[in-house]
Structure formats: C-alpha cells, structure tokens
Amino acid sequence: MTLVGTNFRNVKTGIVFKGNKGTANVVGVAGGATIGNTTSGRTGIKMEGDGRANATVMNMAFMGNRTATGAEVTSGTLTVNTVTMTNVQTGMKVTGSGRANVMGVGATINLASGGIGIKMEGGIANVVNMTFKGSGTGAEVTSGTLMLNTVKMTNVQTGAKVTNGMLTVNGGED
Structure with a gap:
C-alpha cells in the first residue's frame, strides 16, 4: 500500500497488521503519511x-x-524505516514472540515526559541509526533481547534500564 500525503486523525489505532504468513508494506511518499492520535492510550x-x-x-x-x-x-515481524514518533509515552513496545527492526537515518522518537523509547517485554528488537530525545528512558528491557546499533540519545534521564533479558549496544551517543 502506498500512502501519498495521507493523514489518520483521532483513531484508536492507525494501522494493524494481522495474519499468519505473507508480507505487507506501507510506504508514505511525497511528504509521507501521518498518524495523529489525540486521545489517551x-x-x-x-x-x-x-x-x-x-x-x-x-x-x-x-x-x-x-x-x-x-x-x-x-x-510476527515489524520493520519501521525512517519513521518519526513525537510526543509518545512509548515509542516501540515489543512483547511475546514479536520481532522488530527499527532503522533510518534521521528517524527520531521524541518522548513525552517520563516516556520510554523502546520497551522490551519479550521478543527481539534491532534498532539501527535512530535518535531518542526527551526526558524519559531511551530503552527498557524486562524480557527479550534488544540490540542498539549507532543509536543517539539526547536529553534522556536514563539511557538504558535492564532488569531481565539482554541488551547489546554498539556505537552511538548519549
């Protein structure tokens, strides 16, 4: 699916992927696409x-x-490439058997006060060339495996918090 200048507003969930096989691609072109949620949770x-x-x-x-x-x-597996998230409590949350790949030069997660950039409660995630900004925590791992490669964290209170699971950090700044 290609989205040209598309805006989703006041929705509970912008895009949901379901199914047991196959591949789906959503690409925002010519200015991209925006999902704007103004209600809580x-x-x-x-x-x-x-x-x-x-x-x-x-x-x-x-x-x-x-x-x-x-x-x-x-x-399943979700790959987000050159996606910017602004004013979020949690940028990316991975649970269960989920797998996530987050990448893209210039891609940024701007956290709300006390927010978490990527929250691991299971599964596996690989984050490459990403920036986390805000007053919260860049990464929190309570279960699962998180790999941060060339990740920059700006103005975060805590870079990474690990209570269980595994975190690997290669390169990057904080």
Missing part, C-alpha cells in the same frame, strides 16, 4: 501477525498525545 502501528507474518512501514510520522504508543509488536 492510542497506538500508531500494531503488528499482531503470527510467526511468519512480516510488515514494513516506511516514511511515516506518528504524533502522540503524551500517553500514546508509536508502534507495538506482539507476534
């Missing part, structure tokens, strides 16, 4: 596919409301 992108399902989202922006989650993966 909303999610921009959800991946709920079974193990063999794959989805890629490119060139999009998610505008949160201080309580929103930019993207959530519970199962």
Whole structure:
C-alpha cells in the first residue's frame, strides 16, 4: 500500500497488521503519511501477525498525545524505516514472540515526559541509526533481547534500564 500525503486523525489505532504468513508494506511518499492520535492510550502501528507474518512501514510520522504508543509488536515481524514518533509515552513496545527492526537515518522518537523509547517485554528488537530525545528512558528491557546499533540519545534521564533479558549496544551517543 502506498500512502501519498495521507493523514489518520483521532483513531484508536492507525494501522494493524494481522495474519499468519505473507508480507505487507506501507510506504508514505511525497511528504509521507501521518498518524495523529489525540486521545489517551492510542497506538500508531500494531503488528499482531503470527510467526511468519512480516510488515514494513516506511516514511511515516506518528504524533502522540503524551500517553500514546508509536508502534507495538506482539507476534510476527515489524520493520519501521525512517519513521518519526513525537510526543509518545512509548515509542516501540515489543512483547511475546514479536520481532522488530527499527532503522533510518534521521528517524527520531521524541518522548513525552517520563516516556520510554523502546520497551522490551519479550521478543527481539534491532534498532539501527535512530535518535531518542526527551526526558524519559531511551530503552527498557524486562524480557527479550534488544540490540542498539549507532543509536543517539539526547536529553534522556536514563539511557538504558535492564532488569531481565539482554541488551547489546554498539556505537552511538548519549
């Protein structure tokens, strides 16, 4: 699916991927696409596919409301490339058997006060060439595996918090 100058506003969830196999791609071109959630507890992108399902989202922006989650993966694999998330409580949340790939030079997660850039509660995530900004925590791992490669953290209170699971950091700044 190609989105040209598309805006989703006041939605509970912007895009949901489901299914047990196959691949879905959503690309914002010519100015990209924006998901704007103005009510509390909303999610921009959800991946709920079974193990063999794959989805890629490119060139999009998610505008949160201080309580929103930019993207959530519970199962299947979600790749977000050059996606910017602004004013979110949680940028990316990975649980269960979910797998996430987050990449893109210039891609940024701007956290609301006390927010978390990427929250691992299971699964596996690989974050490459990304910037986390804000007064919260860049990464929090309570379960699962998180790999941060060339990740920059600006003005965060805590770079990474690990209570269980595994975190690998290669390059980057804080």
